[in-house]
Amino acid sequence: MNMGNEPFSPSVNTPPPALPLLSPVTLGTWSLIGDANWGQQSRADSEAAIEASLEAGITAFDTAPMYGDGASETLLGEVLKHRREQIFLADKVMAPLTAAGIKASCEASLRRLQTDYVDLLQIHWPDRDTPMGESAEALIELKEAGKIRAIGVCNFGVEDLREASDLMPISTNQLPYSLLWRGAEFELLPLCRRLGIRLMTYSSLMQGLLTGKFASAAEVPEGRARTKHFAAEGRPRIRHGEAGHEKTTFATIKSIRDICEASGVSMSTAALTVLLSKPEVVTVIAGARNAAQARENANVLQARLDPVLIDRLWLSSETLKEEIGPEVDPWMTPSRLR
Ligand SMILES: NC(=O)c1ccc[n+]([C@@H]2O[C@H](COP(=O)([O-])OP(=O)(O)OC[C@H]3O[C@@H](n4cnc5c(N)ncnc54)[C@H](OP(=O)(O)O)[C@@H]3O)[C@@H](O)[C@H]2O)c1
Secondary structure, three states, X not given: OOOOOOOOOOOOOOOOOOOOXXXXXXXXXXXXXXXXXXXXXXHHHHHHHHHHHHHOOOOEEEOOOOOOOOHHHHHHHHHHHHHHHHOEEEEEEOOOOOHHHHXXXXXXXXXXXXXXXXXXXXXXXXXXXXXXXXXXXXXXXXXXXXXXXXXXXXXXXXXXXXXXXXXXXXXXXXXXXXXXXXXXXXXXXXHHHHHOOEEEEEOOOHHXXXXXXXXXXXXXXXHHOOOOOOOOOOOOOOOOOOOOOHHHHHHHHHHHHHHHHHHOOOHHHHHHHHHHOOOOEEEEEEEOOOHHHHHHHHHHHOOOOOHHHHHHHHHHOHHHHHHHOOOOOOOOOOOOOO
């Protein structure tokens, strides 16, 4: 057992485990729960999205206690309980990341998911009020007890990742990363590569912007216009005070659309496939509200894009990348990532 004050040494201890059943595309289940960000959602559509994902070869599902206050986990438990051995469940734990907090949260998640283990338990956001050693010790104990198969983190910046990787075997870091949000490329991707930590991308479709469904910033519903792409002024739900990058964002979306139309590839397929061209990325998480979206996103499993096309797509978002810079937190100023 690793005590909280004894550094975990990746070179001495066994490396993080392989992640069997983690498919290159993961179904994100936040938007399967209707809420203030996503609007209304029907149970039938949510179930159909899960079933269609499985049928199309997606075996991984990402959830969290905070998605619908447990409702996303409950839904997955109900729909998937008889297929436990065929799927990869990635769950999360929120602050307080004390030993008691982590264990209680994990037990409650297992109950809602109707299972006795999760494949990956991820710290959802860093907890600045609890020593990381205490959280690491609790996660390692859960792993040794067989309640979790691997440990992951989300939203860990360079400093947090360095500290955490000395304390526990971290398999994955889940970060916002897409053609429209590339801040992780500056420092975090190279660090993940050096540490052998794989990236799970979230907001891979930038909450729908990369499906081409919005022609202008004015069309984006308020719940999805909370990132730093959008000016804070006049949008009361935004938690950053910044000026926004609407012009460059929508010029980039237009370039991506033009490239995709000329190549006969759907925007969502292209947007997800390019992320998998990065060796650090182990899976792209994509939300889907219904079976049709799930099937379309699963096309990525078969898609073989020409490397020249992939380069052109990355190039099309270079100006936006440079304009936004090495920012990884899409929502808050000051950034919550360290
Ligand atoms: N760790 C974290 O802190 C964190 C934070 C955010 C998200 N996540 C995870 O990442 C997942 C995905 O990220 P996200 O929720 O930000 O959203 P996203 O995957 O970038 O976008 C998902 C939304 O885009 C639309 N869409 C998806 N596929 C489509 C298609 N083929 N055609 C047209 N529209 C399509 C759907 O909404 P509409 O149909 O309503 O347009 C869908 O809900 C979440 O579910 C969650 O598991 C993690």
